[in-house]
Amino acid sequence: MAGSTARVPVAKTYKIYIGGKFPRTESGRYFKLNASDGSVIANVCQGSRKDFRNAVVAARSAFGGWSAASAYLRGQILYRIAELLEGRSDQFVSELVLQGVSRRKAKKEVVASIDRLIYYAGWSDKYQQIFSAVNPVSSAHFNFSVLEPTGVVSLLAPEDSSLLGLVSNIAPIIVGGNTCVVLASAQLPLCAVSFAEVLHASDVPGGVVNILTGFAEELTEQFASHMDVNAIVYCDGDSEVAKNVQVRAADNVKRVLARCDQDWTADAGQSPYLISETQETKTTWHPIGG
Amino acid sequence: MSVVPLPQEVRMPDLSRVALVDEVGVNERAARFQTRSIKNESKVEALHMILSMIDLTTLEGQDTPGKVRQLCQKAIHLHDAMPGLPHVAAVCVYPTMVGEAKKALGNHDINVASVATAFPSGMAPLQIKLEETRIAVDDGADEIDMVISRGAFLQGEYRYVFDEIAAVKEACGKAHLKVILETGELGTLDRVRRASVLAMHAGADFIKTSTGKIQPAATLPVTLVMLQAIRDFYYETGRMIGMKPAGGISNAKLAIHYLVMLRETLGNAWMTPEWYRFGASSLANDVLMQLQKQASGVYQSADYFSKD
């Protein structure tokens, strides 16, 4: 019973996040994530079409409740995500470092991600006022236009900005009442899985955010074509990818939002206009009379 | 052996079931009737119909037997220069003038209508109203135009208003009862609809918009709401009730649009003086001028048409 041997660390199992649960991929497939020294960091789930299908079902069933939640509540929940991310900063920094990001950059990215969540938490009950209108129609009617969430959004998250890019895209989608299914960066998947754990602990209802790990080459077509997805956001890829996404998206007239070449660390990486891109304008008429 | 008809059952309607009215929708529908373009033979036919539906009216404090005799003369001889004209449906006068009107109209098939029940305010005890009604009928009135108690109605005393109409109806005997809602004092179209239902169930033969003493008097939207109430009553009971817009209808074009509204709401069965009247004093001459213009192709001057 010698006490001199080093403790055997407990390795983390990185799973996918669907409907508020952490299953392994139904396909049983995985891919190895290696550290720069060649050692194995994790066997990461290689999410499948069926995982995506299940995630869309979860996102659709969460949509009614989440879109009906008060703006104030959505803001508080985004703030709560930021709080928990702050508490686990070190873990996220370590994961980024483990995946080859410099410690200085990693720290900066985690801090920026927290701040981004705070930024959008603050928008939760304000963007509506910026983008809504009372329209002075000529007839005896009261007419107003408000924003409503588009619905279920599929998101192919940025490959190279695995936490900040992820957060910068998820936050404007969900603060506006949408639910989403996300494919995390394949090269840098760890933070996405850990971020799912943060979401899970942050009062975000199950199904509002669903995160898969896997390969865009394999899943983009599903993300673009699924008939119960209302919008697709993608952040990488050449014109061939863009073309494929839009061709498939047309099957149900999805809104297609390309956010390639976006520097998520820049000021332009956050904006209420990003919220408005996954919103629909609804205009309501009612007579004014006695 | 004679069969005594059972008295028609008079029962207070369930006012919670009265149809709701949306003012803007009614205004839009009323405006649509005014986009109808009535030309040529259908215009001539309409103008004749309008003349035959007029209750030629004088309701002034300054009315005298002489004035009433002149009015009756006009009722019989609308414009003898034009052959083939119908006569008006009725002359409408105060109770004290009924006898004079009856005499002046003689054997002509023109009814005498009398306002009653403390017209136009209706602010008198029920007994007085009933007595006034009986006197007018005894003097020969064929039709009684009563006013409802708007104060009581606005207070929500629907039972009182209902009972009062039913009592006046009884006092009318054989005379037809027109119930004036005085819609200009009811304030909303919902109340117009409610008052219409109340009046029809209480025994009205006709419902009528206005006394002519209060603005606004008849309007297309108000009349539409009353026509719709008549239609629903007909659907429900199979009984036809007449309609009389009164006040403010002084030109032929507007009167034609009232007919358009009538036709498209209740259908052709109502398009006779038996079921539809215009309460008006100056409408007849404008209709006559339009008819003359249709015949001659020349626009007319009021100087060529008698004012009585």
Next chain:
Amino acid sequence: MSTESTKLAFNDGWQYAPAPESTDHISIDEQYGLFIGGEFVAPESGRYFETVNPATEQTLSSVSLASAADVDLAVKAARKAYNGAWSKMAAADRGKYLFRIARILQERAREFATIESLDGGKPIRESRDIDIPLAAAHFFYYAGWADKLEYAFPGRRPVPLGVAGQVIPWNFPLLMAAWKIAPALACGNTVVLKPAETTPLTAMKLAEVIRDAELPPGVVNILTGAGETGAEIVNHPDVNKVAFTGSTEVGKIIQRSLAGTDKKYTLELGGKAANIIFADAAIDEAVEGIVNGIFFNQGHVCCAGSRLFVQESVAEEVVRKLKDRMETLIVGDPLDKNTDIGAINSASQLETIQSYLKVGQDEGAEMYQGSGSLPEQGYWCRPTLFTGVSQSNRIVQEEIFGPVLAIQTFRTLEEGLTKANNTPYGLSGGVWTDKGAKIFKMTQQIRAGVIWANTFNKFDPTSPFGGYKESGVGREGGLHGLGAYLKLET
């Protein structure tokens, strides 16, 4: 409640004599060129096609068939104008040109209304009271935005996109042209527009107006043609923005064809709107709303209330009143001022509608039609309703684009809402109830871009219009309609 003895009669007695709008004041050329670079020019191919009055089947005029070469010329003219006069002009002056167009349209309103009805079959009452005044109002509204765009987008600098390629449908020919051209120009773009194959004439007349208003050559180019011409415009490499109004089927083709390009696009597509009548509604006004919802413009309306949901306790009353009301609808000569339902726009559209009437009956639904007579020549369809249908009927699921109403009943609010949203479309919806809280619940939960509560089929230049789901992408009209024609720079 409904008995033979209490049936209202509308067809005997006093009827309305014909009251046709005069055609003396209009002139239609025998042949129209293409409007490119401020001039009417012959098509490269030398080919023309005829446009027909659907009420008489008589040819009205022949218009040019624009080919790829013509599209290229038009896009070049638009590009030249965009790089030249139009972008150098002060924004306020751009606005003044739009104000001019609005004014000229108002002055020539009667002529436009008459031609619109001749070419498209819609009743003169509608072209006179709705289409043409609204088209002028759209130009007037967007004219005022031209020099105020920065106020619409806080924190952003709006810049125009360039050349807009616009393809519009046949149901509101001039109005759709106005919806497309006015915001595009106000935002500083130039335009290549193609009117629909069956309704080109008011667009050619609009070209005259644009010429008379002395817009710089090439700012607006109007090309006539069929689907291929539209595709050439959409796919032209030097077009920066595509705006399309039409069927969902074609919209998807366009969305696919734009894949891999940087072109911005807005699509305003089909619909199958639910019009929901609660028992506590003002029923008579609701019946008017139903009539206006489905029989307006022969039902050739993307936002038509083609699926009627009536709460069971008032279903009998509503259907009875609706049937009586249908007896008073006058079907016939579009130029007659008393016509309520004009001609079906084309022989092929009539065929489509008739095939759906057959489908509905084959599916076991009960069909009822107004009893009025129809003219012998021309393309006509009586106002039609189907009862005894459910969500699984094709006539409930598919856009018919004709005066055909499918009626279902519902019991609870949730049931009505679920059925209303049970469609891939999401353009519009209607709800009728006297209860305020219920209005807000319903209007919030119907997934559609325009909701009419206690009214239907209302339009205004200030009011954004556009669909959820397969009914389209983007909004037209109002402040929100500007976004489709601008790039927002930081």
